[in-house]
Structures are given as structure tokens and as C-alpha cells.
């Protein structure tokens with residue numbers, strides 16, 4: 255089934271007028287120069303009426319400014335209607351799982367592809383409770399986030415809140431601001447078992463009147479239909495780690511992984527964890543890939559995202575981390591709740607509440 259959703263944006267980010275009175279707001283980095291967000295700096299190029307800020311950094315920027323800022327001369331007020339706009343083609347997103355190359359791909363200093371870039375996975379949602387970050391989830395409609403049940407099982411919906419469009423959780427200097435929402439309804443899978451982990455999946459629903467607003471950095475990811483066959487292609491996991499909070503920068507990590515064929519998954523699970531008599535049904539899927547601190551680290555909840563067949567830049571949610579990743583063998587073994595197995599349950603829970611499920615359909 256092909257449902258085209260046309261989402262048109264008219265996004266005109268009208269950057270603040272930075273006059274000399276406002277320069278006091280910003281740290282001085284050199285005579286007549288201040289550390290300002292890139293978009294407020296004159297340096298850049300205009301192509302077809304679009305202004306692209308210069309994101310290169312000089313030694314001066316690095317010594318004095320945050321990595322999302324540039325050392326810039328803002329003595330002369332910027333033209334008062336300086337409009338930083340996305341043109342029509344950039345404003346049109348037709349499908350779930352799509353993303354825009356915004357030219358906004360900020361990256362931290364010393365970037366080694368271990369961190370996700372700004373808006374690289376625009377459906378990635380940070381889940382918090384009052385005393386801090388819990389785990390990550392994926393936005394499947396403007397009203398609904400999917401995550402692992404083990405992440406939220408001890409909390410009431412009213413204790414949880416969600417942040418979409420977030421990137422560096424330590425600061426608020428991103429070119430587009432994040433969105434924060436309360437959780438109205440927490441739906442654990444009715445057959446969820448903690449140990450051994452089974453049916454490890456939960457839905458977090460927003461208040462009907464305050465959904466997330468889709469934007470270049472806030473998008474929904476597609477869900478696979480129940481009969482979908484994953485083609486072992488290059489997939490990614492991404493999310494924030496609890497250990498990274500309270501530092502200078504708190505960026506989502508990312509790792510490439512691949513999905514193991516079903517028979518290999520069954521034999522590895524039998525050998526590694528679940529015992530000889532274990533018969534794999536489709537509730538779990540396995541991943542392989544290189545070990546790193548992120549995938550082998552503490553077990554929050556992270557989404558496993560795979561490209562759609564025939565497209566390397568449109569994604570579906572294949573899994574949610576269900577058990578601690580095994581990193582004691584030469585290759586890692588990741589164990590994920592298999593989202594396609596839960597597709598009917600998810601559809602049912604949303605339909606029960608009169609929520610539109612077309613957004614995540616292929």
C-alpha cells in the first residue's frame with residue numbers, strides 16, 4: 255500500500271536582529287567580535303536565494319567559542335528582515351522515514367562518526383523522568399513514541415516526558431529548537447516479561463491536543479508491515495547514553511549494524527542465551543557488527559533503524575534493544591524486539607484511541 259503524505263512546510267526562520275545593544279548577550283572572543291550561533295553571522299554564501307552560514311571553524315572560534323558558535327563581527331546590525339529560509343524542495347517531505355539534508359549538519363569537535371549529526375535521525379526521541387534521562391525511543395506518529403518496556407516499566411505516564419528534535423542535550427544552541435511534551439498514556443505490551451525479556455515494547459502516547467509538530471528536525475519513522483523481510487542491509491542504532499549527561503556535550507551516539515538472517519539468529523540465541531530447546535518465533539531479531547562503547551555499553555533502550563529496500567536514505571524501525579548486547583565473542587550479538595511482529599498490536603492500540611496510523615505506513 256502506498257499512501258503519500260504531503261507535508262508542506264513554510265518555514266521561515268527569521269533570525270533575531272542582532273544590533274549592537276544585543277552584542278552584550280554574547281561572549282567577546284576578539285576585538286569587536288562575539289561568539290554567536292552560526293546563523294547570526296554574516297559569513298556564508300547565498301545560492302539561489304538561500305543563505306548558507308559558513309560552518310568552518312578557525313583557531314579563534316575554537317579557542318573562545320562553543321562548537322556551535324562562530325567568532326564573528328556583529329558590530330553592524332544585521333538587516334532587520336534577514337530571512338534564512340528553506341526553499342520549496344527542501345520544505346517538502348513526502349514520506350515517513352525521510353530526512354532532509356539541511357546544511358545544518360553540525361558536528362562536535364573531534365567528530366569521528368560516533369555521534370549522530372543534527373537532525374540525522376529526526377524521529378529520535380529522548381525519554382526523561384523527573385530525575386533525568388531514561389532512554390531513547392522513536393517517533394512513529396506526532397502522537398506516539400515506541401520504546402522498550404524495560405525502560406519505562408517502573409514509571410507512571412505522568413512522571414515521563416519526551417523531547418523530540420534534540421541534539422546536544424547539554425546546551426540550547428541548535429539552529430532549530432527541540433520540542434518537549436508530557437506523556438498522557440503509557441502502554442506496556444500486556445505479555446511483557448522482564449526476565450527473560452519477552453515482548454519488550456511499550457508505546458508512549460501524547461495528549462491528543464498537544465502532539466509534536468513535524469519540522470525538519472522532528473519527523474516520524476516508518477514501521478515495517480507484519481510480513482516484511484529485512485534484507486540484512488546496513489542499519490543503524492542511535493540514542494543518548496545516560497553516562498554522557500552532565501558533561502559539556504551530550505550528543506546522541508550512532509553505530510552501524512546489520513540484521514542477521516533468521517536461521518543464524520536462532521542458532522546464536524540457542525547457543526548464547528536461550529538454550530537448546532529455544533525455537534525462534536518472530537518476536538526477536540539479532541544484529542551483528544563491530545563492537546564499540548555505545549552498543550556494548552549500558553543498556554538503555556535504543557531504536558534499530560534500517561533503510562527501506564531500494565533506498566539508502568529512508569528508514570524504518572526494525573527493532574528496539576531488548577536485552578543487553580553480547581560483546582564477549584569476536585562479533586557482537588545484539589538482541590532486539592522485532593517490530594514487525596508487534597505491528598498489529600501497535601496499529602490496534604492507536605486505532606483504539608482514534609489516532610491516525612497512516613503516517614508510519616509504507
Ligand SMILES: *[C@@H]1O[C@H](CO)[C@@H](O)[C@H](O)[C@H]1NC(C)=O
Nearest residue numbers: 284285286287327328329330
Ligand atoms: C566590524 O564591522 C564594523 C562595521 O562593518 C567595522 O567598522 C569594523 O572594522 C569591523 N571590525 C573588525 C575587527 O573586523
Ligand SMILES: *[C@@H]1O[C@H](CO)[C@@H](O)[C@H](O)[C@H]1NC(C)=O
Nearest residue numbers: 301302304340341342343344
Ligand atoms: C532548492 O534547493 C535545492 C538544494 O539546494 C536546489 O537543488 C533546488 O534547485 C532549489 N530549488 C529552487 C526552486 O530554488
Ligand SMILES: *[C@@H]1O[C@H](CO)[C@@H](O)[C@H](O)[C@H]1NC(C)=O
Nearest residue numbers: 443444445446453596598599
Ligand atoms: C498475550 O498472550 C496471550 C496468551 O498467550 C495471547 O492470547 C494474547 O494474544 C497475547 N497478547 C498479545 C497482545 O499478543
Ligand SMILES: *[C@@H]1O[C@H](CO)[C@@H](O)[C@H](O)[C@H]1NC(C)=O
Nearest residue numbers: 483484485486487562563564
Ligand atoms: C536483497 O539484497 C540483495 C543484494 O543487495 C538484492 O539482490 C536482493 O534483490 C534483495 N532482496 C530483496 C527482497 O530486497
Ligand SMILES: *[C@@H]1O[C@H](CO)[C@@H](O)[C@H](O)[C@H]1NC(C)=O
Nearest residue numbers: 317318319320500501502503
Ligand atoms: C568542559 O569545558 C571546559 C571549559 O571549556 C573545559 O575546561 C573542560 O575540559 C571541558 N570538559 C570536558 C569533559 O570536555
Ligand SMILES: *[C@@H]1O[C@H](CO)[C@@H](O)[C@H](O)[C@H]1NC(C)=O
Nearest residue numbers: 452532533534535536537538
Ligand atoms: C515466542 O517465543 C518466546 C520464547 O520462546 C515465547 O515466550 C513466546 O510466547 C512466543 N510467542 C509466540 C507468539 O509464539
